[in-house]
Amino acid sequence: MKNRRDFLKEVCPTVAFAFFGISFLEACSSGSDDDVETTIPGSGSGSGSGSGGGTNSNGFTKEGNSYIIDLEHSNFTSPPSSMGTGLSNVGGWMNGKSIGISALFLRISDTEIQAYTNICPHQSHDEWTYRNNIFKCSRSGANHGKEYSDDCNSSLTCYNPTLDGNTLNLTIS
Numbered sequence: 001m002k003n004r005r006d007f008l009k010e011v012c013p014t015v016a017f018a019f020f021g022i023s024f025l026e027a028c029s030s031g032s033d034d035d036v037e038t039t040i041p042g043s044g045s046g047s048g049s050g051s052g053g054g055t056n057s058n059g060f061t062k063e064g065n066s067y068i069i070d071l072e073h074s075n076f077t078s079p080p081s082s083m084g085t086g087l088s089n090v091g092g093w094m095n096g097k098s099i100g101i102s103a104l105f106l107r108i109s110d111t112e113i114q115a116y117t118n119i120c121p122h123q124s125h126d127e128w129t130y131r132n133n134i135f136k137c138s139r140s141g142a143n144h145g146k147e148y149s150d151d152c153n154s155s156l157t158c159y160n161p162t163l164d165g166n167t168l169n170l171t172i173s
């Protein structure tokens with residue numbers, strides 16, 4: 001980025017006068033405007049980071065609706081207790097809500113993790129508990145607190161992530 005004075009020095013005076021007239025020449029004279037920054041189009045270095053890739057400090061990367069998850073990251077080994085027990089051990093579960101993944105996870109074996117929507121089929125609540133093979137919606141009140149089996153035969157939508165070592169590939173559809 002160039003400041004205004006540097007810019008004016010480069011273009012002053014004859015060419016600029018032809019285009020902008022007297023008022024521009026006045027701007028070319030010395031003054032006390034060094035603290036005024038002028039952004040010259042095309043002169044910036046750019047700071048955009050793009051999208052679709054890179055390491056996410058939350059332990060996953062996202063591309064569209066697809067996630068690549070590092071199961072060794074603490075967000076997946078030891079989530080906040082209200083979000084589950086973590087996925088390190090068989091029977092462990094977690095809700096991805098607190099890290100921006102709209103899914104429930106359940107480790108069903110050493111080599112398999114199942115995933116489900118975390119949006120309640122009843123009225124879209126997204127907080128849950130899990131016990132005895134049942135996900136229970138945490139919304140309180142009449143007609144809430146509904147329970148859904150973890151066997152993918154309930155109305156709780158199942159996804160089919162693939163597990164490669166400690167990397168889980170999930171597409172939410």
Ligand code: FES
Binds near residue numbers: 120139144
């Ligand atoms: S929103 Fe889940 S049971 Fe009502």
